[in-house]
Amino acid sequence: MTDDFAADGQLAKAITGFKPREPQRQMAVAVTQAIENAQPLVVEAGTGTGKTYAYLAPALRAGKKVIISTGPGRKRCRI
Numbered sequence: 001m002t003d004d005f006a007a008d009g010q011l012a013k014a015i016t017g018f019k020p021r022e023p024q025r026q027m028a029v030a031v032t033q034a035i036e037n038a039q040p041l042v043v044e045a046g047t048g049t050g051k052t053y054a055y056l057a058p059a060l061r062a063g064k065k066v067i068i069s070t071g072p073g074r075k076r077c078r079i
Helices: 010-014 022-036 051-062 074-078
Strands: none
Touching (some): 022 051
């Protein structure tokens, strides 16, 4: 799964201009572990970290239902 976030990974192949970010990869690893262990996870990260792909990629790979709760604002309308 972390290969998805590499410079030549699936996200780079699918998204023009994608650049790997270490905090994004770390978050994706944490999300993957939480899904695999059926454990809750709370993550906070700044603007531009890549949060959306960091939680969506592991969720899609797991093929399981997950709950994503965001704070108030535009993102809640997009999910």
